[in-house]
Amino acid sequence: MSEYATVGTSVRRPDLVEKVLGTAQYTVDVSVPGMVHAAVVRSNRAHARIVTIDAEDARTQPDVIGVVTASDLEPLFARFGHVIADHVILATEKVRYFGEPVAIVLAETRGAAHDAAGLVHVSYEDLPSVMTAEQALAEDAPLVHETTYDATGDDSFKNLAGKKADGDSAADDALSNVAHEASLAWGDVDAAFETAHLIVEDTVHYPMLYGYAMEPYNAVASFSDGELVVTSTAQHPYMVRDDLARIFDLPLSRVRVSAPYLGGGYGTKSYTKVEPMAAVASWYCGRPVKLVISIEDSIYTTRVDSAKIHVRSAFDADGIIQAREFDIVMDSGAYADNSPLVLAKAVNRCFGPYRVPHLRVRGRSIYTNTTPASSYRGFGAPQGNLAGETNIDRAAELLGIDAADIRRRNLVQFGEPILRGKRGIDADLPADLELVVASLEKDRTDRPGYGIGFGCSASDAGAYPISTAQVRIQSDGSVIVLSGSTEMGQGSRSALGQIAAEELRVRVDVVSVMQSDTSVTPYERTTGASRTTTLVGLALQRACADAISRVRDMAAEIWECSAEHVVHVDGGVENGDGATMTFGDVVRTWFGGAAGEVTGVGLLRREGVTEEMPPFWETGMVGVAVDVDTETGMVTVDKLVTVADVGFAINPRAVEGQDLGAATQGLGAALYEELVYDGPQLINANVVDYRVPRMTDVPRKLDLILAERRDGVGPYGAKGAGEGQLNPIGGAVASAVARAVGKWPTRLPLTPERVWRLLNDLDETD
């Protein structure tokens, strides 16, 4: 029998019922009276000066209302970006990548807008381009940006904005395509390498990916009378609000951003995307504007940072890590977006949850003339993890140590620091590893072409702890929960409903959780880094305590007793004399009618349990077994094992679902997915050529393990989940394939061709 009434059980998620009925509203379903439709004219060059934009033919089409170009935006601050505002809303003077928005066509119907978009004639003068990080770093490389930008972010972002961490001003003055740098170091790395028993060195490539949330980016914006109202596919409505307020120089209270259900997020809908285009178009034409872009255009909006990572590690004869050194180069595309943070996290996460006495990591994020890169599930972790984990596996092989053993010898123990000066690991990774090993061993065979691989990761997760929540107890005792956290499928609304029901001791079916809306729901910094259950959960617990305290005061007034004699019981309160009132009774009696409500407020900042950073560690612990067809190079995943070290699962089935979903996306990157540039443009900017995992790709055997040790700072000992299992999959698959074919791959995805090339001693690429 559980000590809890509601949390810890796989309750029926209310949002799922709306979704199976087809009644759940997504942004793409939103209509506003009087709205016009927008279509975007995009660059067909990688890097070119804009000579002229001739929109006359488009403007004179039937149903066309107007065409917006950069010159129309001069009265505005027509750029965005939460770290640095380098991202122009519409290309200004030059285009920096193929697919960059150049103009917006507005028309009464979507068809008319798209027809007219094809009649906007843009003439260009080509500029030399840099399509890869290597080209961008070459001496005398053409510059993607001829200027630098000031930090726009708050304190937690400011330290990411500079190119040079140590403020070498002379070096700062030299313009280059290095967008951002980050580094981390401790100990005496060089000395440790000198005395090492074994040094293992690798260079690995993590592919350029597209997160493919199935609902493409879209927004509806209404600008009227100095007020902007936007509905969009934003994971972080409050962050988008700040960007929009800066563009129009509006008070935050005059910008309202709401996010209904999101058709997938996975980090790809973090921060500002198409909202500024819809907003300036509405400001321009004076009517509400709906902008829906295609999946192809979504690929040209935000992709995942690709990376080339050099790793060098020193070991003693027993496989104990002596020192590690990483050099990370990320291709971040034409604008910074969130890549500075992705880079910083890649630096923090690349060396793994191991005891590393001497460490040196250097990371650079590079501007190129390609689609801008930004957040994606895992946030820099999958890129670095591939390098770090395959490097450890190679060391194990060279030392004749089992892959599980080398990890047993190096994994941090519970409470040990991973990052110096930060919160120690709040998870028992060695125990998690044993769960994976036992599960994999159970089905292990030694048929030809079979191989197994492990992967471990730990991410400094949760982001910056600023969260708020409110609960409103209604006059019938039912409860409304307000949070700015966005429901994008992860089940946050359902989990928050469970927490509120548990804390208030009411039935979960009388609790409703509202969608995020910056003018209605209280401040929530982001919906990312797996933070909602832990951080919003804590804020919500405080909001419930606040509401209960108010109800007790009101009951005391009604009963004419001291509040100390009023006790919280299931669904209400009682006093020492055996009298009881439901929450509804208290509200109605105190207000004196069948009306009124009680609001509880919960605030969370960086103090107390969330003083130490990160608020929690999100772990990834996976095992895979693969079968390689040695004739064709085709890889089949025979078994996938994941351990969700979540402290406490509020809704266990939802946690398993997140884990399998994250691992499946990881398998996509490991085996199938890669955006490929050929010249200025992508050759596979569509779901036909960019292949994501399908139902036939599900591993033959699945073992999704929950490890609940109540060791998180969140409610009931919970910690975040949702991206952890993606991070170590790439390395685990690479190692499993290496053991199956006898040769170590250095890049993903491991397509049949790449594996066939490995089998036949050919280069992995042409």
Added chain:
Amino acid sequence: MSRQPELVPVSIEVNGTVVDRSVEPRSLLVDFLRDDLGLTGTKVSCELQVCGVCTVLVEGRPVSSCTYLTVDADGLRVTSVEGLSDGKTLHPLQEAFVDCQALQCGFCTPGFLMMSKALLDSTPEVEHEEIVDHLEGNICRCTGYQPIVEAVERVAAQGRVDS
């Protein structure tokens, strides 16, 4: 320059109700459902017939409504996700999808439901491999698919799907 094309009258039975409208010749069935009728349950993603999100039934057969002309549905019966439930109780597939958490963001779900209904209507006692084979053309980015297979298997085992 371009003339407005003449509208084409169509009569289509949508979820049991016959609707008469005039549409542009290029009108796609998904736009007809979403924009003309306000049935926004059907979604669009790839626009290339490879993701399955926009699947609806025409005369009981699954089609990709993102590439199916509205005029081609003239005189035919169309069923969208809104036609699954009777308005009071969930369809067994809907019930099983909720119970098995066979969805998260839910954007692909209408397509999976319609595709699964087409399968179970024609093959009520379907086996695991047939389900996987039949649903291979539908993409889900959230769940990892296993819960979806489980949900359809559960309904097949119950053998209580209405046609």
